[in-house]
Amino acid sequence: MESGPSTVRLLSGNGPDHEEARGLVLRFLGGDVGSDPYPVLNRIRQAGPVWVRDDLLVLSSRAHCEAALRATDTAPASAGACPVSAARLRRAADRAFSADAVTDLAPLVRRLVDDRLDSVAARGRLEAVSDLAHPLPMAVLSHLLGLPASDAQWLHRRAVALAPALDPGPAGTGTAGPANLAGSRQAETELEAYFAEAVERRRRNGGDDLLSRLIRVDDGGERLTDAKTASVGRFLLGAGYETTAALVSGSVLALLRAPQEIDTVRKDPGHAGHVVEETLRLDPPLQMVQRRASADLDLCGTPVARGTLMVLLLAAAHRDPALASSPDVFAPDGASPHLAFGAGRHHCLGAPLARLVARTVLVRFTQRVLGPRFALGSPSYRPAGALRGLRALWVDADGFAGRDLPWPEPPA
Ligand code: HEM
Secondary structure, eight states: OOSOSSOOOOSOTTSOOHHHHHHHHHHHHTTOSTTOOHHHHHHHHHTOSEEEETTEEEEOSHHHHHHHHHOSSEEEOSTTOOGGGSHHHHHHHHHHTSHHHHHHTHHHHHHHHHHHHHHHHTTTEEEIIIIIITHHHHHHHHHHHTOOGGGHHHHHHHHHHHGGGGOOOTTSSOTTHHHHHHHHHHHHHHHHHHHHHHHHHHHHHOOSSHHHHHHTOEETTEEOOHHHHHHHHHHHHHHHHHHHHHHHHHHHHHHHHSTHHHHHHHHOTTHHHHHHHHHHHHSOSBOEEEEEESSOEEETTEEEOTTOEEEEEHHHHTTOTTTOSSTTSOOOSSOOOOOTTOOGGGOOTTHHHHHHHHHHHHHHHHHHEESOEEOSSOOEEOOOSSBOOEEEOEEEOSEEOOTTSOOOSSOO
16 A cells, blocks of 8 residues: 555655655664664654554654644544543643642652662662662552552563554564564553552452552442552553653763763752753654544644544644754753653643652652763663663762752752
8 A cells, every 4th residue: 555545644754755754654663773763753744644554554743743732533542542531530640740739749759769769879870770760660650559569670671571562563463573572462461460459459448549449439429440440550650650660761872972961960959840841842752643534634734534543643743844943952951842742631640749759759869879971882772662761870970979968949
């Protein structure tokens, strides 16, 4: 199938033709773009919408991606579609993740960040992924869900295994291939069982964590089933863990690549937020999301038939020259329009939490890690897919300041 129901119009005279763009899309979805997917993503965007098959459309401009995210006649289409989207669940979960609730978590996040830095100070260097990026969101999510810290390693392994389920794959099989997809399904089953047990325990003993509160959600006398509550727990871990970890390590990497920003954040902790937003724009943890058209649509002039699967390349949309004159340049100036947390009805519930964790890390990293710089070796990425994240990022330092330095007010 060469092109879909709407024959593709090339948007740029210099852009690749449709067949070339389709080849690039297949490479990207197949994870075959190395550690820098952006040249390929930029080429794809230049071609305009790409029909991979009759019923599979890839969108990559800012206007198309935003229109598809906000279109009401669409539904999320990834394997682990969000159980929180149901209106009453969303209301209950919204409270747990509201700006106020997240501000209340700031002292906990600060303490956790200082604990992590204390634990590596004697070593004199740190590995940003395993020392900071993974343990912090796991500790915060475990706190919210009331899970014991001793389960962190077990949960980490399963949460990491879930990632391939987010990928559409060229033929909908997952970019990492059927073997990894099987691993992902097994992790999902194990997590469902784990959370089912956690829910049952709370039903017997009560509690004040998010799962306990979800059990008590009562909408017109109708209760959530325990299975539904358990699947919310599993989903929150899947949606919030690796994504936040990728944002934390990506933000540290951004600082190391632009060392002048380290001084700026140290002097003006509020600037950490700009670095985080620009990281979300230039190197978003979720590179793409999926939508299924539930009616015939017109997306900025592109007709899309009901049932079509749309892959929205957010990472390409963020570098759309329609938005900035030098969209490939890291410029944390407070003007970083991005869709890294989605938009519209399914906008990310955990965005305030992810931002809090990443900003807090940057504030303390610039204060406590003295003379930070890349250690030998280049940062390595995990296999590409919807979720982009560093596998390891070693940082050398001249030393580590103690935790008694004052924190800025208000919290990052
Ligand atoms: C940097 C970290 C994160 C990124 C980049 C991210 C990204 C996203 C994106 C792009 C969406 C929209 C998906 C779509 O439209 O299909 C989304 C939805 C969602 N995210 Fe996040 N997320 C992050 C952290 C979190 C955290 C920490 C949590 C919770 C613990 C969370 C929970 C959710 C939920 C529940 C939804 C679905 C909302 C709905 O469908 O109504 N996310 N996220």
